[in-house]
Amino acid sequence: MDTAERLIESTQELLWERGYTGTSPKAIQQHAGAGQGSMYHHFSGKPELALTAMRRSAEQLIAQADAQLSGGTALERVSAYLLRERDALRGCRVGRMAMDPDVIDSPELRRPVQETFTWLRGRLAEIVAEGLAAGEFDAALDPRDTAAMITAVVQGGYVLARAEGSQEPFHQAVRGAVALLAARSTTAVQ
Amino acid sequence: MDTAERLIESTQELLWERGYTGTSPKAIQQHAGAGQGSMYHHFSGKPELALTAMRRSAEQLIAQADAQLSGGTALERVSAYLLRERDALRGCRVGRMAMDPDVIDSPELRRPVQETFTWLRGRLAEIVAEGLAAGEFDAALDPRDTAAMITAVVQGGYVLARAEGSQEPFHQAVRGAVALLAARSTTAVQ
């Protein structure tokens, strides 16, 4: 693996762990086993390297979620997404960036974060809409509101887990969401 | 207002805006209109001042939520909490701290964050349990899971709003949660 690649992957790791503000070029270089000159040869500076790393993380998250969101009924796909095994204490490598002021204040750095969640909410809304069209969900459900709720439960579950220092609140939150969604879909058939 | 008070309130503001890692003693001093000597006279350093500010924010959030969560049926109270007007782009001043590695790595700094969410989930679980006892909610709902879901939707809604640069995803998420809860409430069904 070449140096540029090691720098990108090290940045992905450190952004996930410490955020943009809390990640220094020096820390990235040490993690990647590269010198300063090497980093500044491949990238113009911290913003460009972080942008490259964030785009990479966004692509990976979308590819992963896309794979998990295919196959089965709408409820099965949504439940699989919510109940998928995660390291809740680590949180979301993309969602984490939304709390970083330097990222949010920069349209360029914010874009991959925005695109990730726009895509995720859109994909979940399609699935909920499919479930509605198939009569699987109650017609009263709004696809976009429900999709935003599902996305938010996961992101908020990470906050609760980290606050508590335990995975349990995350699991409670997603179980709570699945229970509400599941019952809604079964009662619709009565 | 005396200097110590201005320092505390300035720290509350800046922690909300930029987090712990992104908030420097110098920035606090400038915001409070106080010199370095003044800050270090009243507080041993950044950690003690931040701890004081975070405890204050936690108390205020709990007091506010407690007031909002009294009066009306269980569904009304939960809905009022979810639909309350908020500056979604600003996020939660307590929940924000959960994404800061320096806060989470320090048991002392994490404590007010943990206590806030433990209390909030507990209070919401009580309310859901009351709703269950009164036959207001579907008996299949688990109070703690549902409470964690409600708390997570709000915290995750902030992430979506900040990622999007718009309040709309927050509103979608809480509307989605209220719609699901209302659908499982006997008062809404008939």
Next chain:
DNA sequence: GTCTATAGCATGATAGAC
């Protein structure tokens, strides 16, 4: 109690040798 001066170290970046 508040101020200024200073310290030691980290940050983010540049320069130039190799």
Next chain:
DNA sequence: GTCTATCATGCTATAGAC
């Protein structure tokens, strides 16, 4: 391409005058 040296600035804290 990678290295070390260097730089201006900012961070966190201490010292000591007032």
